Amino acid sequence: MTAQLFCFGESGHSYKAALTLELSGYDWQPVYVDFFNGEVRANAYREMNEMAEAPVFREDGLTLTQSAVIQLHVAEKTGKFLDGDRNEILRWLFWDNHKLSSAIGSTRFLMNFIPEGKRPLEVIAFQQARLKSAYKLLDGHLSGRDWIAGDAATIADFTCCGYLYYPEPFGFDRAEWPHISAWLERIASLPGWKHPMI
Numbered sequence: 001m002t003a004q005l006f007c008f009g010e011s012g013h014s015y016k017a018a019l020t021l022e023l024s025g026y027d028w029q030p031v032y033v034d035f036f037n038g039e040v041r042a043n044a045y046r047e048m049n050e051m052a053e054a055p056v057f058r059e060d061g062l063t064l065t066q067s068a069v070i071q072l073h074v075a076e077k078t079g080k081f082l083d084g085d086r087n088e089i090l091r092w093l094f095w096d097n098h099k100l101s102s103a104i105g106s107t108r109f110l111m112n113f114i115p116e117g118k119r120p121l122e123v124i125a126f127q128q129a130r131l132k133s134a135y136k137l138l139d140g141h142l143s144g145r146d147w148i149a150g151d152a153a154t155i156a157d158f159t160c161c162g163y164l165y166y167p168e169p170f171g172f173d174r175a176e177w178p179h180i181s182a183w184l185e186r187i188a189s190l191p192g193w194k195h196p197m198i
């Protein structure tokens, strides 16, 4: 059965899972989640994912949530994008989910997807300051190495890049982070790569 990924284009967390599926050559199809009209909070959606979040992966009676779990499942099943030290890969999956993607997701939401007059400027400034430390750490880690964990692309790369291709402003300027920028180019050069909004 073709696997389904419940997702939407603006969701960087969905993108990580979709990118892993796509680059692995997995048999999958996206199922659109109407996030901006509250679908993830509706009872029907919560029955599928009590955490009320996208993405959700479904295949042959299996339901998985949390993008990192979906990525691991796909990588283990296909044997792709898992070369390298497993603890190192897991370390970056956890770091990204805690310090990078979750912070970008909420900052980008506050800066772009709510009415201008309702944007909490102090919260945005606080988040951007914390994110700057995360960009600095990632840029430093990528100086002198091509990939986050190991000698080839892994799911650690696909989780950390999740939000960094989106055009909306959230305080990330690629020109300020040359090693991150070069790494994003490398990922975008992998055969089958797609932009999140395609």
Ligand SMILES: N[C@@H](CCC(=O)N[C@@H](CS)C(=O)NCC(=O)O)C(=O)O
Residues within 6 Å of the ligand: 010, 011, 012, 013, 014, 040, 052, 053, 054, 055, 065, 066, 067, 068, 097, 105
């Ligand atoms: N750690 C989760 C984060 C998922 C997440 O926050 N998804 C967002 C969309 S990008 C969502 O559905 N948020 C619902 C909400 O916060 O109410 C993952 O990696 O799957």
